[in-house]
Amino acid sequence: MQSPLLSVIMPVYNGEKYLSETIESILNQTFTDFELLILNDNSTDDTQAIIERYQQKDSRIRVIVKDVNVGPANLRNEGFSLSKGEYIALMDADDIALPTRFEKQIQVLNAHPEVGVCGTWFTFFGGKKDKTVRQPEKHAKIKVSFLSSCSIGNPTVMVRKSALKEYRFENQYVPVEDYDLWSRMITTTNFYIVQESLLNYRQHDSNISKTKIDNVNRSVRAVKINMLKQFGIDSSDANIDAYLNALTLKRKLTPEEIKQTIKAAKFLISQNEKLGNFDAGLLKKQIDSVLLRTVRNAKKHNMSFFNYLKKEENGLFQRIRFVDKIILFFKCVTRL
Numbered sequence: 001m002q003s004p005l006l007s008v009i010m011p012v013y014n015g016e017k018y019l020s021e022t023i024e025s026i027l028n029q030t031f032t033d034f035e036l037l038i039l040n041d042n043s044t045d046d047t048q049a050i051i052e053r054y055q056q057k058d059s060r061i062r063v064i065v066k067d068v069n070v071g072p073a074n075l076r077n078e079g080f081s082l083s084k085g086e087y088i089a090l091m092d093a094d095d096i097a098l099p100t101r102f103e104k105q106i107q108v109l110n111a112h113p114e115v116g117v118c119g120t121w122f123t124f125f126g127g128k129k130d131k132t133v134r135q136p137e138k139h140a141k142i143k144v145s146f147l148s149s150c151s152i153g154n155p156t157v158m159v160r161k162s163a164l165k166e167y168r169f170e171n172q173y174v175p176v177e178d179y180d181l182w183s184r185m186i187t188t189t190n191f192y193i194v195q196e197s198l199l200n201y202r203q204h205d206s207n208i209s210k211t212k213i214d215n216v217n218r219s220v221r222a223v224k225i226n227m228l229k230q231f232g233i234d235s236s237d238a239n240i241d242a243y244l245n246a247l248t249l250k251r252k253l254t255p256e257e258i259k260q261t262i263k264a265a266k267f268l269i270s271q272n273e274k275l276g277n278f279d280a281g282l283l284k285k286q287i288d289s290v291l292l293r294t295v296r297n298a299k300k301h302n303m304s305f306f307n308y309l310k311k312e313e314n315g316l317f318q319r320i321r322f323v324d325k326i327i328l329f330f331k332c333v334t335r336l
Contacts, residue, residue, distance in 0.1 A: 004060070005086055006034035006102060006158075009079030011072040012051075012093035013041040018202065019050050022093055027058055031102040035084060039064045039075040073169040073177045080164060088164065092155040094202045101198035105158040108192055115139075116163025116189025117182065119152040120198040127203035139190040140279040144286050146186055147227055147247045147278075150179035156199045157182075163189040175212070176219045183227055187277075224248070230278070231271040239264055249290055251297040258294055265291055 008026060012019060026036055038051055038061060048065065055061040064078065080088065087109055089102060105118045123132045135151050136142045145151040163185070173180035182191075224244055225235050233243060242264035245253065253261065265287045272278050 003084040003086075004033050004035045006031070006089060006106065007079070007083035007085035007087070008034050008036045008089045008091055008102075009039070009076055009083065010036065010091040010093055011039045011041055011075035011079070012043065012047055013069065013072075014043045014045045014047060015093040016043075016046040016050060018094040019047060020054075022091070022095060022097075023050075023054050023061075025096045025098075026091065027054070027060075028099055029097065029102045030100050031106055034060060034089075034102065036061045037064070037079050037082060038062070039079055040066065041071070041075055042066045042069045071171070071174070073171055073174055077168045080168065083161065086161055087158055088161055089158045090155055092201075094204075095155050096200040096202075098198045098200070101156075102158070104194055104196070104198060108194065109158065109160055112190075112192065114190045115192045116160045117152070117185060117191045118158045118194065119156040119191070120194040121196055122153040122156050122199040122201045123197045124203050125200045132197045133201075134195075135193050137193055137195050139186075139192065141282055142191045142193060143186050144278050144282045146183050147224070147283075148286065148290070149248070150176065150182065152182055152191065152193060153199065153201065154178035154182075155201065159185075160189070173219045173223060175216055176223060179220065180223045180226070183223055187230065230275070231268055232275060233271070239267075243268060245294065246287055246290060249293050249297070251294075253294060253298060255298060258298055261294060262291060 010022070010026075015022075023036070023038075036058075040048055040051060040063065042065075051061070051063055055063060062082075064075075064082070066075070076090065087106065089105070091097060101120065105120065108118045109115060119135070121132055121134050123130055133153065135153075136145055142151050167181060167185050169177040169181050171177065221244070224247070225240060228235075228237075228240070228243055231243075233240075237243070239260070242257075242260040244250075245257070245261040246265035246268055250261075268287065269280075269284055272280060272283055
């Protein structure tokens with residue numbers, strides 16, 4: 001029997017509420033040459049019964065049922081190993097794939113063999129207001145934006161299996177294991193994001209605990225520190241915080257911390273000129289944007305800080321909008 005071109009990997013745990021809607025959105029795709037690999041993570045509700053009803057009607061569905069709960073990262077890794085397709089699409093068990101999602105992503109991968117990972121825009125729904133997340137299209141810009149945040153929606157991803165190789169989700173970075181995986185893969189294959197929302201990403205009304213927020217922040221920091229290796233910076237470097245602040249906005253920095261951030265920014269740009277891992281113009285533009293917002297959101301102001309900015313050799317002060325210069329001057333005079 002010929003293998004399908006596409007394998008769709010979908011972990012699920014106690015997903016009875018939305019599972020039917022999600023499965024329907026996959027089975028109703030305009031592209032039909034796929035297998036749907038559903039990995040049931042020892043669900044205790046009616047998840048398995050729902051899966052079996054669909055499996056009886058559609059032979060494209062394969063099911064793996066776990067005896068113990070292992071978590072979505074491990075399930076996706078198992079799905080990678082079990083997949084038969086040349087391409088692999090990820091899907092969460094409560095989202096909705098728009099009918100042409102697979103077709104349009106496969107068109108990209110077929111036409112561009114250099115692209116190993118293809119995502120799409122996506123739309124948050126189910127909350128107070130729908131919101132479409134629009135991310136950069138081309139590889140160079142996506143790669144630079146990854147230095148600040150994960151710039152691809154995990155359930156929108158379609159990956160070329162030959163590009164995936166031995167890459168896997170790492171549990172040590174849960175709950176941002178997707179950020180870690182794609183930040184590693186983007187160094188070895190090209191990324192592309194279809195400039196159209198082709199997935200509805202369900203929001204859930206739930207309070208996020210402080211512990212979970214702390215876990216997210218800690219894991220995100222670890223991923224970003226790993227990415228600094230592309231600038232030749234080791235994780236033990238004493239200026240790690242300043243480098244991170246130059247790449248991602250950190251509010252309420254003191255004037256002295258901002259001076260260190262500006263110094264770190266210059267070093268990052270200089271290192272990239274030597275190593276060439278990022279588009280120089282795009283990197284400088286992103287760092288510039290971070291620095292300008294950092295100055296705008298400084299914790300304390302004084303005239304010494306204002307004069308420093310005016311004399312700063314890379315012309316940062318000249319790139320501050322006139323109205324923001326007036327506000328900055330007022331804050332420095334009044335020491336706000």
